[in-house]
Amino acid sequence: MEPFTILRSRAVSVLLDDIDTDMLFPAQFCKTLETTGLGQYLFARERYPEYNPAAADFPLNQPEHAGAQILVSGRNFGCGSSREHAVWALNDYGFRCIVAESFSDILYANCFKNGMLPVVLPREDVDALAELTRTSPGTEFTVDLFEQTVTAGELGPLRFSIEPHRRHMLLEGLDEVGLTLARAAAIEAYETSHFRDQPWLVRSQTTAD
Amino acid sequence: MPRTLYEKIWESHVVEERPDGSALLYIDRHLAYEITSPQAFAALRTAGRTVRRPELTLAVADHGVPTLGCRSQPLTDPGSRMQVETLQANCAEFGITYIPVSDERQGIVHVIGPEQGFTLPGATIVCGDSHTSTHGAFGALAFGIGTSEVEHVLATQTLVQVRSKNLRVQIDGELPRGVAAKDLALAIMAKLGPHGATGHVVEYCGSTVESLSMEGRMTLCNMSIEAGARAGLVAPDETTFAWLKGRPMAPKGSHWDAAVKFWSTLRSDEGAHFDRTVAIDASSLAPWVTWGTRPSQGGGVTGRVPRPEDATSEADAAAISRALSYMNLEPGTPLTDIRIDRVFIGSCTNSRLEDLRAAAAVARKGRVADGVRAIVVPGSGLVRRAAEEEGLDRIFQQAGFEWRLPGCSMCVAVNGDQVEPGMRCASTSNRNFEGRQGPGARTHLMSPAMAAAAALAGRITDVRDYL
Numbered sequence A: 001m002e003p004f005t006i007l008r009s010r011a012v013s014v015l016l017d018d019i020d021t022d023m024l025f026p027a028q029f030c031k032t033l034e035t036t037g038l039g040q041y042l043f044a045r046e047r048y049p050e051y052n053p054a055a056a057d058f059p060l061n062q063p064e065h066a067g068a069q070i071l072v073s074g075r076n077f078g079c080g081s082s083r084e085h086a087v088w089a090l091n092d093y094g095f096r097c098i099v100a101e102s103f104s105d106i107l108y109a110n111c112f113k114n115g116m117l118p119v120v121l122p123r124e125d126v127d128a129l130a131e132l133t134r135t136s137p138g139t140e141f142t143v144d145l146f147e148q149t150v151t152a153g154e155l156g157p158l159r160f161s162i163e164p165h166r167r168h169m170l171l172e173g174l175d176e177v178g179l180t181l182a183r184a185a186a187i188e189a190y191e192t193s194h195f196r197d198q199p200w201l202v203r204s205q206t207t208a209d
Numbered sequence B: 001m002p003r004t005l006y007e008k009i010w011e012s013h014v015v016e017e018r019p020d021g022s023a024l025l026y027i028d029r030h031l032a033y034e035i036t037s038p039q040a041f042a043a044l045r046t047a048g049r050t051v052r053r054p055e056l057t058l059a060v061a062d063h064g065v066p067t068l069g070c071r072s073q074p075l076t077d078p079g080s081r082m083q084v085e086t087l088q089a090n091c092a093e094f095g096i097t098y099i100p101v102s103d104e105r106q107g108i109v110h111v112i113g114p115e116q117g118f119t120l121p122g123a124t125i126v127c128g129d130s131h132t133s134t135h136g137a138f139g140a141l142a143f144g145i146g147t148s149e150v151e152h153v154l155a156t157q158t159l160v161q162v163r164s165k166n167l168r169v170q171i172d173g174e175l176p177r178g179v180a181a182k183d184l185a186l187a188i189m190a191k192l193g194p195h196g197a198t199g200h201v202v203e204y205c206g207s208t209v210e211s212l213s214m215e216g217r218m219t220l221c222n223m224s225i226e227a228g229a230r231a232g233l234v235a236p237d238e239t240t241f242a243w244l245k246g247r248p249m250a251p252k253g254s255h256w257d258a259a260v261k262f263w264s265t266l267r268s269d270e271g272a273h274f275d276r277t278v279a280i281d282a283s284s285l286a287p288w289v290t291w292g293t294r295p296s297q298g299g300g301v302t303g304r305v306p307r308p309e310d311a312t313s314e315a316d317a318a319a320i321s322r323a324l325s326y327m328n329l330e331p332g333t334p335l336t337d338i339r340i341d342r343v344f345i346g347s348c349t350n351s352r353l354e355d356l357r358a359a360a361a362v363a364r365k366g367r368v369a370d371g372v373r374a375i376v377v378p379g380s381g382l383v384r385r386a387a388e389e390e391g392l393d394r395i396f397q398q399a400g401f402e403w404r405l406p407g408c409s410m411c412v413a414v415n416g417d418q419v420e421p422g423m424r425c426a427s428t429s430n431r432n433f434e435g436r437q438g439p440g441a442r443t444h445l446m447s448p449a450m451a452a453a454a455a456l457a458g459r460i461t462d463v464r465d466y467l
Helices: A085-093 A105-113 A123-135 A164-172 A176-181 A184-197 B005-011 B038-047 B078-094 B109-115 B130-138 B147-156 B181-192 B214-227 B238-244 B253-263 B314-327 B353-363 B381-389 B392-398 B448-457
Strands: A006-009 A011-014 A070-073 A097-100 A117-120 A141-144 A149-152 A155-159 B014-017 B023-026 B029-032 B057-060 B097-099 B124-127 B141-144 B158-161 B165-172 B200-205 B231-233 B276-281 B288-290 B298-300 B342-345 B373-376 B424-427 B442-445
Touching: A011 A123, A070 A123, A085 A105, A097 A123, A105 A117, A105 A164, A105 B147, A123 A149, A123 A155, A176 B038, A176 B147, A176 B158, A184 B014, A184 B023, B005 B141, B005 B200, B005 B231, B029 B109, B029 B147, B038 B078, B038 B147, B057 B078, B057 B109, B078 B097, B109 B124, B109 B130, B109 B214, B109 B381, B124 B130, B124 B147, B130 B141, B130 B214, B130 B231, B130 B238, B141 B231, B147 B158, B165 B181, B181 B214, B181 B276, B181 B288, B181 B298, B181 B448, B200 B214, B214 B231, B214 B238, B214 B353, B238 B253, B342 B353, B342 B448, B353 B381, B353 B392, B353 B448, B381 B392, B424 B448
Parallel strands: A011 A070, A070 A097, A097 A117, B029 B057, B029 B124, B057 B097, B124 B141, B165 B200, B165 B276, B200 B231, B342 B373, B342 B424, B424 B442
Antiparallel strands: A006 A141, A141 A149, A149 A155, B014 B023, B023 B158, B288 B298, B288 B442
16 A cells, blocks of 8 residues: 655545535445446535536535645544445545544544545634635645644644554555454464353354354 | 443453554454445455455345345346345355345345344454444444455454443433334434544443343444444343344354353443443433434424524534425424325334334324335345234235335435435435435434334324324
């Protein structure tokens, strides 16, 4: 996975609270076996006039926001369904970083698996950043994962916190499955004692199915 | 030191703790279905990895499976057909137990897990679906994960996790007549809000919870994610053990006895620390219905659509305005004046035998109103058969409801069952998000009995008038 270190880009804001993964990626587009090429479905019900008569006003459709790699949003971003399609679509569309007041637990975790950085900032900072994307859409934002800061125009550096293991994974672009597989001996030792303590949890393919 | 139920299950599943605060957590049970698993299997294949313990995963197709037609024929929708065939092929390749679409045990993943006894108290259970919280009704630590984590579980039987906080929802009092677990769940959502439990595992405690059936507890835990909770939990008790005993994949003989002895210790200790406690008086509740586009946006059926200006904050006022605009509702309208076009009784929230019995008890009192189309979708083939053995199918059909084959159906609307644009649906599912039941669809969440009453009345109505 490509490491995430310092991102410099314009930003766009969709400043709603509780944006759910159905809004990010409607279920009808989930009939896929792919993780790529899904950006076309991102916010589909907002972006396309066949679903939304006011689609032209949707921030992602405004030409001054084209190419933005940072999305600014409100509270509880990505609530609802666990579908990682929402993150694959955000990623495929070009976003590498989401700045929000808060995230749903599942979407937050999904971001890291795809080399994307979710940044939590206090509401007043989110509001100020969102305002900047509207009044001065050409402003370059800098998201620095080493320093754990967001800077944009006169704003910042705004410091954010992040769990150390997640920061490490992103900075190094590590493959979590590979790292865990290297712990096979520890997993095996755990299994031995776990299934001795709770032998009813053992399942064999041949019984009871 | 006294521990919560969550802490007990967590601590007994830690493979190793890391200095950075994360932990490698062992996963006892994994459920897979056709929409969120194919990319995980593909990633395994690309990396040349295997499934560590195939017997700890159980797979079934549910989201895209049609509820009409013949189950022995291939699916007609090309996308769903491709996903179902891919799931079957992946399970065959990696040695995973797969319940075919034509099998009577097929059904919604969160219905069949418990039904087969795959779900067990004290276990860690995951699935690439947010409503995995359902299994917490058995005192299992159960939570939804993304597809990358599905791959991680398949390859390693573990997940890298950080510990959640503890939130206790203390519910006491007897549920009044006409008020079910769904009403309770919706009332709790209203109290917590759509993010009120984010970062927390919720334990539901109190006399009301203790007297709930397993079906009711599953409904309650199912909705936990709608408040953002990582998981919902109910301590296992005699009700749990009686429900599980004899299930095909549940332990047998001496294993059963040892398991029950252990499971009986799975409760929060006296004095255990909860980061927050929220109390609910169940005896004061009325049948509940949502008017908005968040499960938390609802109220008692005798109430009215709220006015944005009555909101406690500017953000809430904006959320109400947006919801009412989407729902095409006028502030101040009595909820019982809202006419409905469609009725959906089903989903992992409310598609079990007890739910169908509650709906049928109302359905037998009349006929589906003119202009209303009402469907009943059992949660599994076994639920469907049990309902038919009691004659529930005939009650529904005589009243004008359609009796369908099992699946997720109109809850997520990817199998061809959907609410048409602008139509209004009384639904027993879990989400009333914009477009959830189809583009432009308007959803009112409620209990199975309330949904059946709405079908007969052609509008939202107080089910207590039918009892």
